[in-house]
Every structure is written in structure tokens, then in C-alpha cells.
Amino acid sequence: MITIKDLHKSYKMGSNSLHVLKGINFDVAQGEMVSIMGSSGSGKSTLLNILGMLDEADEGSYHLDGKPIKKLNEKIAARYRNEFLGFIFQSFNLINYKTALDNVSMPLYYQGMKRKERTERAHHYLEKVGLADWAGHLPNEMSGGQKQRVAIARALASDPKVLLADEPTGALDTKTSYEVMELIQQINDEGKTILVVTHEDDIAHMTKRIVNLKDGIIIDDSVVTQIRATEARQRAYENV
Incomplete structure (x- = not known):
């Protein structure tokens, strides 16, 4: 599903250059659930931006579902992002004046889907994440x-090939984090490819593979052995 070979990325810092990614080689098969870990400055955010087609490498190659991702103009990059990728963010990135239903259906609007179809699909995915009764609520009422469940529903609505989750539990308490990871694991169990960027060791071990970055290289x-979030959540409740 994802193939990265000898990926390099540098940024200009005044008269100097900061070499952030230093020859990354990385493959993710369809249906895998992989976490990417690393301290601040390790390069994980840069790697995620390249995977999400929000930035481009200086050297090396990136293929997504067999398609080369290189020198895309913004129109094609946006179309590929909408077609191939679903994003889940730490800060949810919901539109505050839009209902849950409207937030979930927004990517479908940009795909040109008719109102009735996108409304039906948004309802389906809100039901899937357990929020069918909250369709008419605004984010500040949640x-x-x-909010993160709405964000997951939005990411799933366009049926992407890959979910990119950037610190999806970073703004949540432990029990709520495990509830969100339980949902993400269920989605992976259904066959969706998922990458999770996290700095939390317990969250990383809820994936099936851990990639550690340091100073721009995979160490x-x-x-x-995947920890099931359901069991972790039950233990968390028992310890209250």
C-alpha cells in the first residue's frame, strides 16, 4: 500500500540547511496497523506530512497504492488526498459552526457527491462510531x-485506502484514549490500513508494528504483540 525508498528531506534555516529525513526506507502492506514514534525533532511529523501529500521529499520515492507521489500540482494532490487518505488529528479539526453531520459530509461535498447521498453516508458513519443521536449537535456540545469520533467518521466517509492518525489521543484522558483506540482497532480489523503517529508507548502497543525514528533515521x-484497547479500557475503569 505504501512504499518509501531512500527518502530525504531538508529545510533551509537561514544560510544553513537542516537535514530532517536521512534516507528513510519504509513499507506498509494493505491492512497493517503501524505506529510511528520518535521524540521532538526525530522527523516523524515531516514523514507524516510527506505521507499525507502536504509536503514533498527532496530525494527518494513514495508510492501509494502503486501510484508515484512526486511533483504533483495542488489540484492533483488534493484529489489524491481525497481519494486515498483519511486524516485524524489531535485537535480534531472540526468546523465549530457545523453540526456533526455536516462535518462528516464535508469531504463528500468536495468529491461532488449529491446532497442526499452524502447525508446518508454521513449518517451511516456517525452510526458506525456510535454517534447517530448526535448528528445535529455542534462540536462545542460534545x-x-x-469530537474525535466525529473526526474518525469524517475520515472514513470518503472510504480512503489509508488512515493517517496524528496523535489521535493526545488531547484525551486515558480512558477516553482507549475508547478511541478501541474504535480505531475495530476499523483496522475490518481491513483498513492505519498509521498512527504517537509519543505514547501504551498507544503504540495497541498497533501491530512500531517504527521508531531518531534524528531522521529509522532505528x-x-x-x-498488540494490546487490545478493550482490555486496557476495562483495566483503567477497574483502577478508578
Whole structure:
């Protein structure tokens, strides 16, 4: 699904150049659930931006579902993002004056889908994340966990090939984090490819593979025994 070979990225810093990614080689098969970890400055955000077609590498290659992602104009990049990728952010990135239903259906509007069809699909995905009864509510009427569920529904609505989750539990408490990860695991169990950027070790171990970045290189890439979020959530409640 994702193939990256010898990826390099540098940024100009005045008269100097900061070499952020230093020859990344990285593959993700269809249906995998992978976490990317690393401290601040490790390059994980830069890598995620390149995967999300929000930035472009200086050297190396990136293929997504067999398509080369290189030198795309913004129109084509936007179309590919809409077609291939779903984004989940730490800060939810919901439109505050739009209802949950409108937030979820927004990407479908940009795909040119008719109102009736996008409304039906948005309702379907809100039901999938357990928020069918909240379709008419605004984000400020929801908890953090509910907002993230709306964001997940929005990411799923266009049926992307890959979900990119950037610190999806970073703004949530432990129990709510596990509830969100339980949902993300269920989505992966259904076959969706998911990449999770996180700095939280317990969240990383809820994926099936952990890639560690340091100073722009991959220092470890290991398959791990996945912790099921359902069990972790139950333990968290028992310890209250």
C-alpha cells in the first residue's frame, strides 16, 4: 500500500540547511496497523506530512497504492488526498459552526457527491462510531472523545485506502484514549490500513508494528504483540 525508498528531506534555516529525513526506507502492506514514534525533532511529523501529500521529499520515492507521489500540482494532490487518505488529528479539526453531520459530509461535498447521498453516508458513519443521536449537535456540545469520533467518521466517509492518525489521543484522558483506540482497532480489523503517529508507548502497543525514528533515521522497526484497547479500557475503569 505504501512504499518509501531512500527518502530525504531538508529545510533551509537561514544560510544553513537542516537535514530532517536521512534516507528513510519504509513499507506498509494493505491492512497493517503501524505506529510511528520518535521524540521532538526525530522527523516523524515531516514523514507524516510527506505521507499525507502536504509536503514533498527532496530525494527518494513514495508510492501509494502503486501510484508515484512526486511533483504533483495542488489540484492533483488534493484529489489524491481525497481519494486515498483519511486524516485524524489531535485537535480534531472540526468546523465549530457545523453540526456533526455536516462535518462528516464535508469531504463528500468536495468529491461532488449529491446532497442526499452524502447525508446518508454521513449518517451511516456517525452510526458506525456510535454517534447517530448526535448528528445535529455542534462540536462545542460534545466531549473530547465524541469530537474525535466525529473526526474518525469524517475520515472514513470518503472510504480512503489509508488512515493517517496524528496523535489521535493526545488531547484525551486515558480512558477516553482507549475508547478511541478501541474504535480505531475495530476499523483496522475490518481491513483498513492505519498509521498512527504517537509519543505514547501504551498507544503504540495497541498497533501491530512500531517504527521508531531518531534524528531522521529509522532505528527500529518491530512487529509487536498488540494490546487490545478493550482490555486496557476495562483495566483503567477497574483502577478508578
